[in-house]
Amino acid sequence: MTTSTARVLALLEILQGGGTRTVPDLAARLGVDERTVRRYAGHLLELGVPVESVRGRYGGYRLAPGYRMPPLMLTDEEALAVLLGLLAARRTGLVPASAAAGESAAAKLRRVLPKPLGRRLSALLDTADFTAPARSGTAPGTDILLGLAEAALHRHPVEITYTDRQGRVSDRTVLPYGLVAHSGRWYLTAADPGAGDGETRTFRLDRIAAMTVRPGSFDVPQAFDPVAAVQDGLARTPWTHDVSLRVRADVRHIRTHLPAHLATVSALPDTDTDTDTDTDTEGQTGWARVRIRAERLEWIPSVLAALDRPFVIERPTELRTLVRALADRLHEHASAD
The missing domain is CATH 3.30.70 (Alpha-Beta Plaits)
Incomplete structure (x- = not known):
């Protein structure tokens, strides 16, 4: 866990103690300046924690009344599965938005676990190593990934703004058949009616700048295999x-x-x-x-x-x-x- 992540969580811990905490008091307790305290409070807001700013001479920060992180009841095996899953997703480069999202989620989980279990899991994560190197794949935006997943599930067309490997930008409406994670990247396999050739296309999600769900529906071809389609599309990509x-x-x-x-x-x-x-x-x-x-x-x-x-x-x-x-x-x- 990075120092800044630990301090953001420490700020949350202080605020959960109740009452309004002044910025100078928080800065002293966290060992940072007041500007950094405000930035940490902003991080908590981005994570969905309802931090309220109180103005005035004795103002500062407090949590919305009634808010507290719920206890997390996991068995040792469940906690291990969740943490290793987060670690695997981060190492393969598939975590949406940034690696910080996976790190933040893991930090939250470890914070609310019973201390004996937390110590054991920390020991594992601090001492384990991997034969396969970590991948630096480019993850797509969270909204893009989740939006395409919903559109594929409910079979709605989507309009995407896409940049191809030659750097050309185009807007097109496609029929999303499925999402595939491969070699540190997310891919969308979809029909592209505008192309007029009836071929299935493969799109890298990190090259999709925007997407909008359109009205209508479509049928996926019977026995269509998104994984096979993506692999075949990659194999047919023109190279030198x-x-x-x-x-x-x-x-x-x-x-x-x-x-x-x-x-x-x-x-x-x-x-x-x-x-x-x-x-x-x-x-x-x-x-x-x-x-x-x-x-x-x-x-x-x-x-x-x-x-x-x-x-x-x-x-x-x-x-x-x-x-x-x-x-x-x-x-x-x-x-x-």
């Missing part, structure tokens, strides 16, 4: 390099190394293979076409080596050079004494 490969392996094996958000994979009929180089022997696995769109090619040769299956590079030619270079380095390393 358009890689096309044929790999002698089944789709399941290829997917263990190239998940859906990195590549599209489809089995090829026997007639699509080049008989001069791709002749199958009886009982041997057929071929699959792999399409990858990437900004850089350097990571692909090692993935192809990990597949441990025959492959043919259709394009680009630069990838062939990188694969040969990796093969030469591996041969050199294997031959070293």
